[in-house]
Amino acid sequence: NLTDSVHLLLMHSVVAEDVRSRYSKRAWENRMQELSSVVLGMGMAGLGMHFSVPPQFTGGVVAATMLGVGGMHWFNSSQLKNVEEQLTSVEELSASFQRTHPQEVSEADEYYASVWARIRDPLRLSLWRTGLADFPAVKKGEMEELQRILDEDIPRLRRLASPSHHGSGKNNR
Numbered sequence: 001n002l003t004d005s006v007h008l009l010l011m012h013s014v015v016a017e018d019v020r021s022r023y024s025k026r027a028w029e030n031r032m033q034e035l036s037s038v039v040l041g042m043g044m045a046g047l048g049m050h051f052s053v054p055p056q057f058t059g060g061v062v063a064a065t066m067l068g069v070g071g072m073h074w075f076n077s078s079q080l081k082n083v084e085e086q087l088t089s090v091e092e093l094s095a096s097f098q099r100t101h102p103q104e105v106s107e108a109d110e111y112y113a114s115v116w117a118r119i120r121d122p123l124r125l126s127l128w129r130t131g132l133a134d135f136p137a138v139k140k141g142e143m144e145e146l147q148r149i150l151d152e153d154i155p156r157l158r159r160l161a162s163p164s165h166h167g168s169g170k171n172n173r
Helices: 002-050 055-087 090-100 102-106 110-130 140-161
Strands: none
Touching: 002 055, 002 090, 002 110, 002 140, 055 090, 090 102, 090 110, 102 110
16 A cells, blocks of 8 residues: 555654654764864863973873873763664654654554554664664655655545546546
């Protein structure tokens, strides 16, 4: 059924994009934290050179910055791996579904619940196999196109295929 297939694909896309964007946000926060630490350390070293502080102090600041940022990068990478495991857990995927489909959840829509039950495990496997860092972003236009298919194209195709259109021309009366 075309409608079911498009609903499956749309829900898969919406939930996957929610999870991917949350992971991406965390990754960028980590990168900004590391970059700001490098800028701060190098700025302090630059100030030390500007104010003629002994080169040993400036070198120490640079070395401490590099060690600190290296340690921060290692820690952030391990935390990001934990975040990825958490985001791809069944509980967190279900929370993402509830966040992206609040109206359907509040109305206890059985159709959406059955669609969610059908895609939950394949989505989890897809996210886990690909990895959230490598999972492609779903563009808003792509989701709008799927919604347009549901809202316009499928009803138009149904009208064209309905019995009232078969042989209902002026010449067939």
